[in-house]
Amino acid sequence: GATHDSGDQYDAPKCHPDTRTQLLYDVNEWIKQPSKVTGIMYLHGPAGAGKSCIARSACQEASSGFLAASFFFQRGSQDRNNAKKLFTTIAYQLAMLNDELAKCIAEEIHKDPRLLYDAPLERQFRKLVLEPCLLLVESGEQHFEGVMVIDGIDECVDTNMQISVLRLLAKAVKHKGFPFGFFITSRPELHLKEVWDTEEIMSATQFISLSGIPGSPEDIRTVLQSGFFRILNDRRFEAALRSFPRPWPSSGTVEILVERSSGQFIYASTVMKY
Helix, strand or coil, X not given: CCCCCCHHHCCCCCCCCCCCHHHHHHHHHHHHCCCCCCCXXXXXXXXXXXXXXXXXXXXXXXXXXXXXXXXXXXCCCCCCCCHHHHHHHHHHHHHHHCHHHHHHHHHHHHHCHHHHCCCXXXXXXXXXXXXXXXXXXXXCCCCCCEEEEEECHXXXXXXXXXXXXXXXXXXXXXXXXXXXXXXXXXXXXXXXXXXXXXXXXXXXXXXXXXXXXXXXXXXXXXXXXXXXXXXXXXXXXXXXXXXXXXXXXXXXXXXXXXXXXXXXXXXXXXXXXX
């Protein structure tokens, strides 16, 4: 599944609680703002910088009442490498969030079942997400606030769809009364940068760049030490590690790994896997 709490995402890595502390604090503070100055927070950085880990941690933090929906793109998954299921997945989560929203969304699907599988992105978004949310807010019967997390939009295989999604979200947050913000991550691809640089999106967005900001040696060391500690205390490896000298691994070995990581969290997480 594409949501943060689906089976596919269950064991996916999140940020260690003692790493990226300032960044996560800033993200969480933005998520919890009742009236966001900017409706979009965009986190961009190169592969291996930890964008998806940060997005999952943001979902975990926001799940205590601030998370409306999430979608994690993945290039190698047919269900998650295009935007055709993005807004239907978000609509499903909104329906689970609130009974009145569920009724509004169900009415739209009853009037036009093609919204679920064969409608243009703009119509899907307008009928399944934007209009139901605005209708309930304008009625005064419901109070909403929170965020939708969309991770790895650059992993959508259709670049035109990437651009369309960003423009739709930027228009949505400019609607007076639209209750949700969007936390979005991607690599800094050129075609996306050109979209972000347009006035319609830039004026609605707070930017956070991970480019040129590697993880600190302390953060990488924390991830490695925590991972090795879990291995040492895992009964599955007890017999295999019994003859190993302690401490294992040595502090020298850990420092070599920290140096080789060059600040890339993906290096540390790969070491833990293999």
